[in-house]
Amino acid sequence: xxxxxxxxxxxxxxxxxxxxxxxxxxxxxxxxxxxxxxxxxxxxxxxxxxxxxxxxxxxxxxxxxxxxxxxxxxxxxxxxxxxxxxxxxxxxxxxxxxxxxxxxxxxxxxxxxxxxxxxxxxxxxxxxxxxxxxxxxxxxxxxxxxxxxxxxxxxxxxxxxxxxxxxxxxxxxxxxxxxxxxxxxxxxxxxxxxxxxxxxxxxxxxxxxxxxxxxxxxxxxxxxxxxxxxxxxxxxxxxxxxxxxxxxxxxxxxxxxxxxxxxxxxxxxxxxxxxxxxxxxxxxxxxxxxxxxxxxxxxxxxxxxxxxxxxxxxxxxxxxxxxxxxxxxxxxxxxxxxxxxxxxxxxxxxxxxxxxxxxxxxxxxxxxxxxxxxxxxxxxxxx
Amino acid sequence: xxxxxxxxxxxxxxxxxxxxxxxxxxxxxxxxxxxxxxxxxxxxxxxxxxxxxxxxxxxxxxxxxxxxxxxxxxxxxxxxxxxxxxxxxxxxxxxxxxxxxxxxxxxxxxxxxxxxxxxxxxxxxxxxxxxxxxxxxxxxxxxxxxxxxxxxxxxxxxxxxxxxxxxxxxxxxxxxxxxxxxxxxxxxxxxxxxxxxxxxxxxxxxxxxxxxxxxxxxxxxxxxxxxxxxxxxxxxxxxxxxxxxxxxxxxxxxxxxxxxxxxxxxxxxxxxxxxxxxxxxxxxxxxxxxxxxxxxxxxxxxxx
Numbered sequence: 001x002x003x004x005x006x007x008x009x010x011x012x013x014x015x016x017x018x019x020x021x022x023x024x025x026x027x028x029x030x031x032x033x034x035x036x037x038x039x040x041x042x043x044x045x046x047x048x049x050x051x052x053x054x055x056x057x058x059x060x061x062x063x064x065x066x067x068x069x070x071x072x073x074x075x076x077x078x079x080x081x082x083x084x085x086x087x088x089x090x091x092x093x094x095x096x097x098x099x100x101x102x103x104x105x106x107x108x109x110x111x112x113x114x115x116x117x118x119x120x121x122x123x124x125x126x127x128x129x130x131x132x133x134x135x136x137x138x139x140x141x142x143x144x145x146x147x148x149x150x151x152x153x154x155x156x157x158x159x160x161x162x163x164x165x166x167x168x169x170x171x172x173x174x175x176x177x178x179x180x181x182x183x184x185x186x187x188x189x190x191x192x193x194x195x196x197x198x199x200x201x202x203x204x205x206x207x208x209x210x211x212x213x214x215x216x217x218x219x220x221x222x223x224x225x226x227x228x229x230x231x232x233x234x235x236x237x238x239x240x241x242x243x244x245x246x247x248x249x250x251x252x253x254x255x256x257x258x259x260x261x262x263x264x265x266x267x268x269x270x271x272x273x274x275x276x277x278x279x280x281x282x283x284x285x286x287x288x289x290x291x292x293x294x295x296x297x298x299x300x301x302x303x304x305x306x307x308x309x310x311x312x313x314x315x316x317x318x319x320x321x322x323x324x325x326x327x328x329x330x331x332x333x334x335x336x337x338x339x340x341x342x343x344x345x346x347x348x349x350x351x352x353x354x355x356x357x358x359x360x361x362x363x364x365x366x367x368x369x370x371x372x373x374x375x376x377x378x379x380x381x382x383x
Numbered sequence: 384x385x386x387x388x389x390x391x392x393x394x395x396x397x398x399x400x401x402x403x404x405x406x407x408x409x410x411x412x413x414x415x416x417x418x419x420x421x422x423x424x425x426x427x428x429x430x431x432x433x434x435x436x437x438x439x440x441x442x443x444x445x446x447x448x449x450x451x452x453x454x455x456x457x458x459x460x461x462x463x464x465x466x467x468x469x470x471x472x473x474x475x476x477x478x479x480x481x482x483x484x485x486x487x488x489x490x491x492x493x494x495x496x497x498x499x500x501x502x503x504x505x506x507x508x509x510x511x512x513x514x515x516x517x518x519x520x521x522x523x524x525x526x527x528x529x530x531x532x533x534x535x536x537x538x539x540x541x542x543x544x545x546x547x548x549x550x551x552x553x554x555x556x557x558x559x560x561x562x563x564x565x566x567x568x569x570x571x572x573x574x575x576x577x578x579x580x581x582x583x584x585x586x587x588x589x590x591x592x593x594x595x596x597x598x599x600x601x602x603x604x605x606x607x608x609x610x611x612x613x614x615x616x617x618x619x620x621x622x623x624x625x626x627x628x629x630x631x632x633x634x635x636x637x638x639x640x641x642x643x644x645x646x647x648x649x650x651x652x653x654x655x656x657x658x659x660x661x662x663x664x665x666x667x668x669x670x671x672x673x674x675x676x677x678x679x680x681x682x683x684x685x686x687x
Contacts, residue, residue, distance in 0.1 A: 111484075117484065160668070162672050163668050163669070163671050163672035163675075166671075166672055166675040167671055167672075167675040167676075168675075169483055170412075170418055170483065170487075170624065170628060171624055171628075171671055171675060171676060171677070173418075173484075173487060174620060174621060174624045174667070174671065175667075175668050175671055177617060177620075178617075178621060178664040178665075178667045178668050179664070179668060181614075181617060181660070181664055182660070182661050182664040182665055182668075185657075185658075185660045185661050185664075186658070186661050188657075189657035189658060189661070308613065308617070309495070312488070312491055312492070312495070315484075315488060316488060316492065319484070319485065319488055323484075348503065349499070349503065351495060351499045352495075352496055352499035352500065352503065354492075354495075355492040355493070355495040355496040355499065356492075356496055358488065358489070358492040359474065359489050359492045359493055359496065362478065362481075362485050362488060362489040362492075363473075363474070363477050363478065363489065366478070366481050366482075366485055
């Protein structure tokens with residue numbers, strides 16, 4: 001295989017990775033009974049652990065390369081949407097996981113790249129949602145409404161810039177925590193924004209295409225959520241390309257420097273404040289856009305959806321996946337969003353189990369599931 | 384005027400509660416440089432432990448209020464001292480040297496687990512529980528201003544506890560050891576101080592304070608709720624940070640300041656008293672923007 005052309009090798013490796021994961025995801029999503037869910041989970045855990053131990057996982061991932069992996073992810077997601085085209089529950093689950101992934105990519109830029117803590121992720125998510133709720137009724141085209149959600153979230157975040165730039169560590173963390181609580185209380189008591197009952201939203205509509213309607217495509221009944229799911233996948237791709245390009249560019253280098261050592265970065269002429277502002281604002285914008293899409297999909301938004309707990313869930317996904325690793329992030333958001341929903345009998349215990357899981361990962365494997373990959377020096381061979 | 388006095392009285396009660404929680408945060412930060420964020424839920428657990436102690440006392444046929452009160456207080460503080468040490472041992476010490484964010488998240492999640500345990504496993508824990516009024520309910524009125532004896536008793540006990548804590552820290556060998564560890568862990572170790580023991584004892588003491596605040600909270604509102612610890616924890620943390628982490632008088636100042644801000648928010652905006660938390664947290668952000676390491680903060684020069 002070593003003499004095959006590079007693209008073929010990468011395609012084959014990506015396929016080898018995608019096929020079993022697709023099978024696993026299909027098995028997991030289609031499983032109805034707890035027994036089968038457990039079986040699929042055990043099989044998945046075994047397969048991943050085995051591939052990891054023998055080193056095959058790492059080798060295949062390296063061989064495939066990022067581009068092939070992203071393509072494989074897209075095809076996989078598209079394939080799953082096609083398979084579950086008439087199952088609104090599964091489609092909703094998938095769309096939610098993808099939207100959460102976009103929001104986590106925003107947090108990733110802030111926390112993993114620039115080292116700016118944000119414990120108010122859910123609040124910015126909610127800002128995007130409320131913006132979508134207010135603007136979505138007007139004549140503004142919906143893609144612009146989503147972007148406006150991001151812009152308003154970024155603007156709301158800019159209120160925090162000055163305090164965030166002046167503080168560090170726990171003090172900075174407290175500022176975002178306080179902001180998250182403040183915002184939630186604000187939405188709860190503000191009657192013009194629906195108070196605790198929240199607001200209803202119109203569904204997403206692009207160029208006259210209404211995402212909420214079920215329709216027949218080529219003679220097959222397709223649930224309305226399939227459209228949302230595809231929109232979420234598109235959003236993930238856009239965010240992924242944006243974030244990875246950012247990280248691989250000199251901008252990413254500057255962010256890394258700021259995170260690792262502010263003083264040293266400043267000594268090398270990197271303007272710390274500027275990069276922190278850029279990362280924080282970009283991250284909030286991503287979170288806001290994701291929040292807008294989520295609110296439009298669910299058709300309803302209330303302050304309860306963005307409590308401090310939810311912010312914690314977002315940060316946990318980051319740490320669970322491995323701070324600084326986008327692949328780990330994707331895996332972690334799937335686990336965190338899907339697992340509790342699929343394990344209906346333990347619904348009551350899910351926060352408890354989730355909390356215990358996070359604590360266990362943090363104590364036993366502090367780097368997360370997939371540790372941060374080292375930046376390769378320029379000119380070094382790929383892998 | 385009398386209405387104002389009433390506000391001040393309520394503010395002082397709240398401030399004492401916040402200060403007690405903030406003291407725990409600042410103690411933990413002092414010895415280990417970590418934030419133990421399960422602290423708020425330890426407070427709730429303390430209130431529920433006290434409630435369980437009350438149930439046991441009633442079941443055992445204890446009728447008089449004073450022994451009941453003692454049972455509640457002892458059950459709460461002792462069990463939470465133990466729980467605090469266990470949390471320190473299981474969650475915080477193993478993560479020593481990990482990034483601060485990891486410890487923050489681990490303890491937050493530990494707190495979530497604790498809260499969920501109360502909700503799921505305490506009989507009727509998902510509903511607010513009535514907390515028995517164990518203190519004498521005499522009160523004196525002065526116009527619209529009412530002083531209640533139970534509030535005064537709580538106030539006195541709380542102030543006594545804080546004074547006791549500062550005495551322990553300043554005058555005893557344990558206090559000396561805690562201060563030594565807070566100042567410089569390695570030097571303290573070379574001086575023969577058992578680091579683990581000091582840390583765990585600090586966690587026990589801080590958590591017992593939180594348990595007391597929990598019982599106080601229950602007695603004050605006559606109700607405990609499994610979720611109330613989260614907000615109280617965040618407020619206590621804000622108070623500790625506002626005063627300057629690792630600084631005991633800072634924690635006291637922060638606690639009363641936060642209560643003052645809340646009260647001020649409620650008084651200044653009577654039309655919108657629901658916004659009092661918005662106001663208080665907004666002020667916290669502003670104050671931190673003004674003094675980034677707290678009001679009585681550590682002043683650190685940066686060494687490269």
